[in-house]
Amino acid sequence: MGQLDAVMGNPATRRTFLKGTGVLAASGFLAACRKNVNESGAGTAPSSSIGPIEDEPGVLHAHEWAGYDAKWLYADYLKAGYPQPKFSFLVNTEGALAKTAAGFEWDVTHPESGYIQDYINMGALQPWDTSLMPNFKHLNPVIEASGQVDGKQYEIGLDWGYSAPLIRADHLDPTLDSYSYLFTDDAAGHISWFDTPWILQMAAIAQGMDPGHSFDMTDSELEDMKNYTIEKGQKNLYNIWVNYQDMWDDVQTGNVWATYAWPDAYVALKDKVDVAYIRPSGGTLAWVEGLVLRSDTQNYHHAHAFADAWSSATVGTKLISNWGYGHANLDVDLNSIDPDVVKVFGLDDPEKNLSEPQSYLDRYQANRNAYNRAWNEVKASL
Amino acid sequence: MTIHAPAEIVTPPRERRRRRRGTAKVNLGLISIPLLWLILFFLIPVVLVALYSVGLLTLISYDKYLSLDPWRYFLHSSTYLGGPLGRGLFWKSLKMSFGVSITCVLLAYPVAYMLALVAGRRRYTLLLVIITPFLTSYLLRVLAWRVLLNPQGVIEAVLRNAGIVAADGNVSWLFNSTFAVYLVLAYSWVPFVALPIFVSLESLDLQMLEASSDLGASRLTTFRKVTLPMSMPGVIAAFVFVFIPTIGEYVTPQIVGGKAGYLFGNVIQSSFSASFDWQLGSAMSVFMLAAVAILLAIFGRYLNVRSVSE
Numbered sequence: 001m002g003q004l005d006a007v008m009g010n011p012a013t014r015r016t017f018l019k020g021t022g023v024l025a026a027s028g029f030l031a032a033c034r035k036n037v038n039e040s041g042a043g044t045a046p047s048s049s050i051g052p053i054e055d056e057p058g059v060l061h062a063h064e065w066a067g068y069d070a071k072w073l074y075a076d077y078l079k080a081g082y083p084q085p086k087f088s089f090l091v092n093t094e095g096a097l098a099k100t101a102a103g104f105e106w107d108v109t110h111p112e113s114g115y116i117q118d119y120i121n122m123g124a125l126q127p128w129d130t131s132l133m134p135n136f137k138h139l140n141p142v143i144e145a146s147g148q149v150d151g152k153q154y155e156i157g158l159d160w161g162y163s164a165p166l167i168r169a170d171h172l173d174p175t176l177d178s179y180s181y182l183f184t185d186d187a188a189g190h191i192s193w194f195d196t197p198w199i200l201q202m203a204a205i206a207q208g209m210d211p212g213h214s215f216d217m218t219d220s221e222l223e224d225m226k227n228y229t230i231e232k233g234q235k236n237l238y239n240i241w242v243n244y245q246d247m248w249d250d251v252q253t254g255n256v257w258a259t260y261a262w263p264d265a266y267v268a269l270k271d272k273v274d275v276a277y278i279r280p281s282g283g284t285l286a287w288v289e290g291l292v293l294r295s296d297t298q299n300y301h302h303a304h305a306f307a308d309a310w311s312s313a314t315v316g317t318k319l320i321s322n323w324g325y326g327h328a329n330l331d332v333d334l335n336s337i338d339p340d341v342v343k344v345f346g347l348d349d350p351e352k353n354l355s356e357p358q359s360y361l362d363r364y365q366a367n368r369n370a371y372n373r374a375w376n377e378v379k380a381s382l
Numbered sequence: 383m384t385i386h387a388p389a390e391i392v393t394p395p396r397e398r399r400r401r402r403r404g405t406a407k408v409n410l411g412l413i414s415i416p417l418l419w420l421i422l423f424f425l426i427p428v429v430l431v432a433l434y435s436v437g438l439l440t441l442i443s444y445d446k447y448l449s450l451d452p453w454r455y456f457l458h459s460s461t462y463l464g465g466p467l468g469r470g471l472f473w474k475s476l477k478m479s480f481g482v483s484i485t486c487v488l489l490a491y492p493v494a495y496m497l498a499l500v501a502g503r504r505r506y507t508l509l510l511v512i513i514t515p516f517l518t519s520y521l522l523r524v525l526a527w528r529v530l531l532n533p534q535g536v537i538e539a540v541l542r543n544a545g546i547v548a549a550d551g552n553v554s555w556l557f558n559s560t561f562a563v564y565l566v567l568a569y570s571w572v573p574f575v576a577l578p579i580f581v582s583l584e585s586l587d588l589q590m591l592e593a594s595s596d597l598g599a600s601r602l603t604t605f606r607k608v609t610l611p612m613s614m615p616g617v618i619a620a621f622v623f624v625f626i627p628t629i630g631e632y633v634t635p636q637i638v639g640g641k642a643g644y645l646f647g648n649v650i651q652s653s654f655s656a657s658f659d660w661q662l663g664s665a666m667s668v669f670m671l672a673a674v675a676i677l678l679a680i681f682g683r684y685l686n687v688r689s690v691s692e
Contacts (some may be wrong), residue, residue, distance in 0.1 A: 023520075094657075097441070100556065102441075190633070237641050238558070239641055244638055249534075255532075255533055369659055372653075372658075372659060373657070375657075377460075380644070
């Protein structure tokens with residue numbers, strides 16, 4: 001049943017194998033008959049005629065990840081008397097972008113920070129007015145900086161995590177402190193990757209490249225990393241996981257000794273088997289997701305109240321404890337969180353731990369196609 | 383007594399024309415709905431995908447351009463058809479699809495034969511029994527195979543307990559392998575293959591079989607010379623039923639194929655989703671559509687479908 005849950009019900013479903021299937025089929029047709037988002041492609045400034053909240057329709061439309069409709073995530077919003085938002089669900093950000101381009105309407109959605117620029121390019125976003133959000137001042141400025149474009153706050157960064165090796169400490173030496181766990185011959189036949197071009201970046205970092213530069217490799221560097229990844233993959237890889245619970249199972253059963261993972265895997269497995277989550281001190285890749293605001297939303301104030309509810313410390317504490325995701329609020333109650341989890345997330349000093357050179361947050365990559373095509377070649381070569 | 387031949391009833395030309403027009407209208411009415419369906423849900427989507435592949439349609443409207451770059455990249459890049467890797471992947475998909483289709487036909491034929499010619503009045507009940515598991519979600523069935531095939535799954539556990547596999551060993555080809563993809567695809571499609579063969583066998587004129595027997599043919603000869611040729615339209619339809627969808631398959635390889643199960647369909651899927659590269663994905667889709675159409679034309683010619691069906 002676990003596998004089924006993974007596909008159907010869990011918030012992390014977004015990273016499962018279902019990537020894009022239904023959404024793309026629908027959006028393909030919609031895209032052809034679309035209502036244009038914004039022909040200019042420029043980010044839209046907030047409407048100069050934002051009316052009072054009383055004039056708004058009131059039922060917010062949130063285009064969210066499956067599971068993110070849980071009421072505790074916006075409990076303060078409901079408590080304040082706002083009507084229950086209407087949810088539609090996205091399977092992945094690429095699919096959500098495609099649907100948006102095709103004319104699908106929402107008031108807020110929840111992309112990774114690396115895709116904010118794509119939404120802005122299609123004219124779908126307007127910046128938030130953070131003065132309308134009392135909780136904003138409690139959010140980690142490092143995370144919020146990742147949501148800014150041209151000095152404007154286009155995304156309220158909320159949930160975050162690292163992308164780093166999780167290892168079976170009973171099979172591998174846990175003191176290596178490097179992404180090289182994901183390529184090492186010592187774990188031949190027991191390495192698992194996630195289906196993402198970030199593996200190429202991890203290979204580059206393991207080879208000594210500056211993590212910041214790994215987001216913008218030259219063609220020849222990318223070619224080198226592709227070849228290295230193919231060589232190591234052919235020799236040492238067990239599988240490329242698409243469903244996180246399958247990966248958890250594989251780690252637990254010993255099929256996999258080293259895997260690309262988010263901290264939630266550590267939270268889920270630490271009491272079952274001897275695992276270690278390795279955040280390479282030379283720089284760890286990290287991702288941020290948060291709420292963005294539609295440029296032509298009719299629910300401007302409701303959207304701000306909703307994002308503010310999501311930003312509360314209570315939600316943060318619960319998100320970390322229950323789901324093993326990080327949260328941007330700096331006032332989360334560390335006493336109620338497992339000390340192991342505090343350590344793995346670096347919650348004792350999240351500002352420092354999420355800043356460079358400790359961590360390198362996801363960002364817009366203009367040459368994303370080159371990375372994707374190289375990654376496709378890796379997968380085809382294994 | 384003179385017997386008069388009955389007078390020939392001659393329909394006046396005007397009446398004939400009226401009847402012809404009436405028949406034409408009925409035919410048009412009958413064909414219009416499937417034709418409309420085909421145009422709306424096949425022809426137009428294919429044209430749209432083709433337009434995406436040359437940039438005349440793009441996801442972001444201001445980014446329209448007319449260019450053959452996606453096609454050039456697809457045909458010349460070493461990742462795709464320009465290199466042995468891409469070509470190898472395409473051939474791998476073709477071989478897989480061909481193998482699965484043949485396997486399905488071979489497995490389904492005896493089942494369909496039993497149902498149509500041996501099971502008698504219970505045939506539809508048995509047909510329902512065979513189809514029942516396939517009324518559940520495709521995804522669920524594939525995931526169930528994952529549970530069976532994985533190294534900690536039922537099959538390997540049995541093999542270990544029986545001493546066929548060492549206690550700390552595993553059968554590496556059973557899971558995360560091309561074999562696993564092949565097996566699960568064949569399992570998934572067998573009932574759908576059995577149906578057209580069943581229909582074709584059920585409509586056989588049994589007098590032909592009796593005539594063959596009366597003329598001294600053995601059961602095997604009757605099967606070889608009468609039953610099999612007469613059921614070939616169903617067999618060919620069944621083959622095509624499997625071949626077309628499996629050549630673009632990407633879900634099953636992703637769930638049970640591991641790194642070895644990556645197929646051409648996965649590259650297309652990846653282009654549309656993670657890579658967000660609809661132009662390239664569309665070019666590959668159109669290419670695959672054309673390749674399948676050509677292959678089916680070749681199959682049709684080679685198998686001489688028309689003569690078989692006549």
